[in-house]
Amino acid sequence: MRIAMVSEHASPLAALGGEDAGGQNVHVAALAAALARRGHDVAVYTRRDDPDLPEQVEMLPGVRVVHVPAGPAQVLPKDHLLPYMPEFGRWLAQRWAGADRPDVVHSHFWMSGLAALEAAEQVPVPLVHTFHALGTVKRRHQGAKDTSPAGRVAAETRVATEADLVVATCSDEVTELEAMGIDRSRVRVVPCGVDVQLFSPDGEAHPPPGDQPFRLLSIGRLVERKGVETVVAALPLLPDVELLVAGGPDQSHIRTDPEARRLHALAEELGVENRVRFVGSVPRTGVPALIRSADIVVATPWYEPFGIVPLEAAACGRPLVGSAVGGLLDSVEDGRTGSLVPPREPDALAAAITRLLVDPEVRARYGEAARARAEDRFSWERVAAATEAAYAEVSVARTTTSRKAATA
Structure with missing residues (x-):
């Protein structure tokens, strides 16, 4: 199968750590690689941001x-890219009108969805969207701090309505789509994945233990x-605990980072x-050792569309205590692979962490269950197979519709 992935701002070649580089870059790169291992030809279309x-x-x-x-061949925040999506889509249409026509897109x-719809109007192809x-x-969560372009919600509704199929990454997203008026029958759930070879319980743990137990x-x-x-x-309620905060700029510049400064204050x-x-920032290859150095991984977002950290922690055999929001409701099995608590409640978070810290046997059991679940449900091979099934579904539906139209 010839697969075209459109990822307007998240290049699979991009290094993690930039303002707009993160989970989507990892997802697109890993999914493309896993689909290629299954024998497919994958082209990922992303915006040129360097001449x-x-x-x-x-x-x-x-x-x-x-x-x-x-648009200009320079790095731009993703929220500034909307005006260039029609141009992006027209270029795709020209490309796909020739020998590079894909079997599925x-x-x-959402902006990639707009570009893909623009192209599909000129070159009819089955379209799946995530x-x-x-x-x-x-x-809802950021209010006035939301920097999204005006019309984003309306555009997302259009993409979800006009695409052949929406692939949601978690059950919470399905609920949100239904609230937008999207028919549940047009949505399939395929989670994000994790590299269970790179992220594993075996290997070095770094950095070494600090002064706290x-x-x-x-x-x-x-x-x-x-x-x-x-x-x-929550730390004042956890007297024997140190917290490592990884992410942001390089450690040599961490004190200039606004959020790091706020947290330090x-x-x-x-x-x-x-x-x-x-x-500070950690190379992706160094993340498994960092996770293995921790007794518990914590992920406490206000909201989280999916979140790959819970999967990486699980694959490394570490329990996770996190917010009961978004993708964590699917990736963490409360009471078996970790614990979920309400967001923004330090007391509840401290209580859940304490219950695990005082019982090493439970921590070990949670970690083992998390690793088994990561292998069973979230390996990229499983995710690629489920994604492939979604592609086949829309391809068959398109073929059936075309045949009916031809015989009408």
């Missing part, structure tokens, strides 16, 4: 990254909605600054 980029790069056998000339994020995040959820790890982008503040606020105010360490 020196070649038009096409072979990421690995069976996966090409194509840089689409849409899979767009990622949102990765929804504007209604972002607006127990270690918590929070890892991810340093933005307010990730809720690291809740973990810091809170830690000083609460008298726990000597038990909070900001380690």
Whole structure:
């Protein structure tokens, strides 16, 4: 099968850690690679953001990254890219009208969906879409701080309505789509995945233990909605615990990061600054060792479309205590692989962490169950197989519709 993935801002070649680089980059890269291992030919179309980029790069056998000339060839925040989506879509249509016509298109994020719809109007192709995040959820939680372009929710509704199929990453997203008026029959749930070879319980643990008996790890982008503040606020109730906060800029520049400075100020105010360490950005290959160094991984966002950290923690055999929101409701099995608590409630978070810290046997049991669940449900091989089934479904539906139209 010839698969075209459209990922307008999240290139699979992008290094993690930038303002707009993160889980979607990992998802697109890993899914493309897993589909290629299943024998498919995958082309990932992403916007050219550097004039020196070649038009096409072979990421690995069976996966090409194509840089689409849409807008200025420079890095722009993703919220500034909407005006260039019609140009992006017209370029795709020209490409797909020739030898590069795909059997199925899979767009990622709402603006990619708009570009794919623009192309599909000229070159009819089956279209599957994954949102990765929804504007209604972002607006609800961020309010006036939401920087999304005007009309995002209306555009997402159009994409969800006009695509052949929506692939949601979790059950909570299905509920949100239904609230937008999207028919549940047009949605399939396929979760994000994790590399269960790279992320495993076996291997080195780094950095070595600090001065405290127990270690918590929070890892991810340093933005307010990730809720690291809740973990810091819980530390006065966890006297024998140190907190490692990973993410953001390199450690040499971490003190200039606005969110790191805000969190450090809170830690000083609460008298726990000597038990909070900001380690800065960590190369992806170094993340497993960092996770293995922790007794418990914490993920306490206000909201989370899916979140890959719970999967990475599970694959490394570590229990996770997190917010009962979004994708965590699917990725963490409360009372078996970790614990879920209400967001923004430090007391509830501290109580859940304490229950695990005082019982090493339960921690070990949760970790073993988490690893088994990661292998069974969230390996990229499982995710790719489920995604492939979604592609086949829309391809068959398109073929059936075309045959009916031809015989009418």
